[in-house]
Amino acid sequence: MIANPAPGQPAAAGGPATARAAVRVAGLRKHYGSVIALGGVELTVEQGEFFTLLGPSGSGKTTLLRLIAGFEQPDAGQIELGGRVVTRVPPYARNVNTVFQDYALFPHMTVAENIEYALRVRRIPKSQRREKAGRALEMVRLSGLGERKPAQLSGGQRQRVALARAIVNEPELLLLDEPLGALDLKLRQEMQLELQHVQREVGITFVYVTHDQEEALSMSDRIAVLNLGHIEQVGPPMEVYERPRTEFVAGFIGISNLIERAGRQMTVRPEKIRLLADDVQPPAGFAVEAGQIRDIVYVGVLTRYVIDLDAGGELVVARQNDEEPALSQDIRGARVRIAWRGDQAFTVTRDPEAGHGPDADDGLGAGHGPETGQRHQQNPDPGHQER
C-alpha cells in the first residue's frame, strides 16, 4: 500500500531554504457532475500539526482528503506535500497513509500480522517488522494483544489497531476521515485523547476530518471550517470559536447567537453574557440590552437562558451552575438586563443568500474569469490562513 516516495518535481517556489509545509493546497477545485465538491481551496498545514477539517456533511471534507491522498484527481489546482508537487503523483508514491471510519482489518490475520502487513509488502526483514509492530502496539496501548484476531477485540481496540497499522511505516502525513465516527460517545472521548497523545509522540502531521465541533476544538492545533466546498476560516480552536469571522462559523461551532445591530450581523458567545441583577450597574465598557426570558434550559453544568431582546432578535445566555442552584422555571417571562464586554462581540460576514447550491453556475462553465473562485471567500486577506 505504501511505497517509498518517488522523486517528484520540486516545488516551484520556496526551495529547501524555506520551511516546507507538510501540505500546501492552492486553487483546488473538484466537481462531480453539477455538484461543486471543492470550489477553489487554499490551505497550508505545517509540519507536525494536528490539523482538522471541520464541516457539516457534504461540505467537501472527504473530497479534500482523497485529493491529498491521491485517490482522486482535481479539476484544477495544485497539491504539495513536504515541498514536493504531487498533484499527478499516484497514491502509492505519496508518503501518506489514511485511516477511515470503517477500518477494514484482515480478519484472518492476528493483530500483529495486520500491523506488519505494510512492512511485509515493503520487504522489511522479519526482526525489524516485529520490533516496529511492537512499538506501534505499545503506542496505541495494545501491547500483549498482538496474537489476537480482530474479532476478539472491541470496536475501540480495533480502531487502535487501524491506527497502529497506519503509523507503523512512519508516513510523513496521516489522513484520518472521521475515524471515531462509529464509536459511542465515551469511547470516542477516550480515543480523542489517545489520538492526540499518539500524534505528539510520533510527530507525524495529522489531517483529521470530523463534523463534530467539540472533537475539533479539543484535539486540534488548528481547524479549517468548511462550508459547501469552501474554507470559511482557519485558525487555532480558541480563535475559531471565540472570533468567528462568518455567520456560518458562528453558527456551526457553538450556538450562533447572532443579532443585527446598526445594519451589521453581530455575534457574542453565550458564556460571555451576564444576567444583571436589578440593582447592579454594568461595569464600564459593557454593552447592555433589556429583554425578556423566553426559555430556560438546564443542562447540568450550566443553564441556558433564551432572551428575547427589546431591540430585536434573541440571545442565549449560559450561566455556570457553580454555586446557586439553577434559577427555577418560574422566571420564564421575567424582564432582564443582559450585558457583555464590548470586545466580546464580533461583526461577522453574512452568509451569501444565493449561489451556494449545486445548481449555481460557479465556475463550471467555460469563460469564467479567475475571480470566480473568490466569490464565497469571506476574508480577502490572503494571509489569514497562515499562522
Ligand SMILES: Nc1ncnc2c1ncn2[C@@H]1O[C@H](COP(=O)(O)OP(=O)(O)O)[C@@H](O)[C@H]1O
Ligand atoms: N463520487 C462522487 N460522486 C458524486 N458526488 C460526490 C462524490 N463524492 C462526493 N460527492 C459530492 O460532493 C460533495 C462533497 O462530498 P464529501 O467530500 O463527501 O463531503 P463530506 O466528507 O464533507 O461529507 C457532496 O455534495 C457529495 O454528495
Ligand SMILES: [Mg+2]
Ligand atoms: Mg466525509
